Amino acid sequence: MANAIHSDATLPPLQGAVLAIGAISVSLATFMNVLDSSIANVAIPTIAGDLGVSANQGTWVITSFAVSNAIAIPLTGWLSQRFGQVRLFITSTLLFVVASFLCGTAQSIEMLIAFRVLQGAVAGPMIPMSQSLLLASFPKAKAGTAMAVWSMTTLVAPVVGPILGGWISDNYSWPWIFYINVPLGVLATYSTWTIYQKRETVTKKLPVDTIGLSLLVLWIAALQIMLDKGRELDWFHSGQIITLAAIAVIGFVFFLIWELNEEHPIVDLSLFRNRNFTGGVIALSLGYGAFFGNIVILPLWLQTQIAYTATQAGLAMAPVGLFAIMVSPFVGRNIHRMDARIIATCGFLIFSLVLYMRSLFTSGVDNWSVMLPAYIQGFAMAMFFAPLSMLILSGLKPEQIPAASGLSNFVRVLCGAFGSSLATTAWDNRSALHHTQLMEHANAYNPIYTNSMQSLQQIGLSSDQANAMFERTLSVQASTLGANDIFYFSSMMFLVLIIAIWGTKPIHGKHAVVDAGGAH
Known part of the structure; x- marks a missing residue:
């Protein structure tokens, strides 16, 4: 195997059909990883109901994966140098397949959370290594193209995930949202190993x-x-x-x-002395936390309060990737011509607008009103990751790029996990508060309440039935107002985070450092 070990500098780029197949193979593993997050979001009410827990407890299925994934990310750089990038990527992908199968076999929420922790841990190196392998596969001059190919998979998955997750939950059973990773993972592993087995990177022993x-x-x-x-x-x-x-x-x-x-x-905290790194990480991580918390709440609200099926909730969320797929190549081609801070600011302003639109939802919201913000959000997604990643890595020495990329991804994923927990907790608290406030008006001295109760009894409902129906209506209204509060707060949060973006020094795309090691 010695003749198959190369240094990064001696690896020639792939060409022709081999390059295309290699890029698709590596991207397929990334697609599977991202798909697993978005496909699970719309299935949480189904999973929770089947395992006999509340929908809020069901969100542990998401947060447990995110936390263990975040913890594993800082180890990626050390693992890749100890075992080689190709071996690490292949091993991580295979273990992800095994963990996915185990998730599908879980018989209790405790088992599922344990297997999701395992799945998140082994998935840690997959995305950074896929970036590294792609950057090493393309000529240096086409590094932007490599990242565009990689980005497309991360944008397509959120479109396919909710639809597929909803359809599987409604027509089959929730374990299949995990079993679907098995054939995808085996295919990605086989094709990647076939092409990259002779492109292993040099290894060395380092202290951990x-x-x-x-x-x-x-x-x-x-x-x-x-x-x-x-x-x-x-x-x-x-x-x-x-x-x-x-x-x-x-x-x-x-x-x-x-x-x-x-x-x-394990985490190089000295990087926070760099102004652009600090400002970029704050904006990216807190923005991602707000975004992730809201995409957990939205399908829960649609299914538990607005009577959407899992498939309908998936279709309502899917448009988020459509404009992102269309706009991302344009942003990628022109990002070097503009100040990255301007592009990121536009993205945050659109996020704020989208969340403000959602804060106006009512319990009688129509399907178009639910889907319209998702379409608009696609523009924000296209302007979110790329410019902020450039700001984070700008001004750093080449040898700092792997640690900087790993640390920024660690903080981002961690904030996503915390964001989903905080959002669901805040939604519970605000819903309870609104329920109490609304109940204060449900008394014999309120003509709206008395007229409503009389109308319900006139159509043949008993007093108890009328009270039960009124309570259900009030609960839906309270939950909707609680969700509105979260959407509105998140909208304002994106506006405030623009300050962090403009706390960085101005850079342009042509000054950003792009290197194969930058994805560690």
Whole structure:
């Protein structure tokens, strides 16, 4: 195998049909990874109902994957240098297939969460390694084309995922949203190995920061469990929540101290001294957290309150990728001609508009009103990742790019997990508040309430039946108002985050560093 090991500098780019097949093979694994997130979102009510838990508890299926995935990302650079990029990518993809199969066999929510943790952990290197392999496959002058090919898969998956997830949930059973990864993963693994097995990168033994990694797992796990179980245990009235909060804070402080003094840190915190890195990571990560939290809430609201089927909810969310697919190539071709901050700002303004439109939803909203913001959001998606990634990596030395890309992806995925937990918790709290406020007006002195009850009884309902129907209507209204609050807050959050974008130094696309190692 020695003659198959090369340094990055000696690897010639692929050409012709081999390049096309290689790019499709690597992108297929990325597609499978992203598909697994979007396909699960619309299936949460089905999974929760089948396993006998609430829809909010069902969101642990999403957050458990995201948290373990975030923790695994910082290890990608060390793993790729220790075992080689191709071996790591192939192994990660195969393990993802195995974990997906196990998720489909889960008989309880605890089993499913455990298998999702495993799935997220083994999936950590897949996306960074797919970027690296693609960048090494294309000529240096066509690095932008390589990233455009990669981006297209990440944009197509959110279109296909909700539709496929909804259709499978309605017509088959939810385990098939995980089983579908098996043939895709096997195909991606076989075709990638066939083309890339002789393009393995050089390997070397490096020390791994085991203490830093242990502290990272400790404080993130404690914080995520606290966020997921806080509502259920009445927050800081619970000794368990107080203990988890203390572990998270103490673990985080010790993690910071250790990483700042470690010679080979698992997370290079010194990167935050760079103004563009800090501003870009803040904008990208908090923006992604707000975005991810809202795409978890929206299908839950549609299915649990507005009586959408899983398929209908999927179709309502799918348009988000259509304009993104159309606009992304244009942005990619012209990004070097504009200030990246202007493009990112336009994306954030569109996100704010979309979320404001959703904050005006009512319980009687029609399907077009639900879908229109999703179409518009496609423009924002096309202007979100690329310019912010360029801002994050601008001004860094080439040897800093792998660590910077890994750290920014780690923070982004982590904020996505936290965002979904915070959004569902806030939705619960705001819905309960609105329910209480609305109930205050349901009394004999309110003519609207008395007239409504009389009308229901006149059509043949008993007093108890009329009260039950009124309670259901009131609950739907309270949940809708609660969701509106989350959408509105997120809309304002995107406006505030524009400050972080303009806190960076001006750069243009031609000054951004693009390197095959940058995806680690």
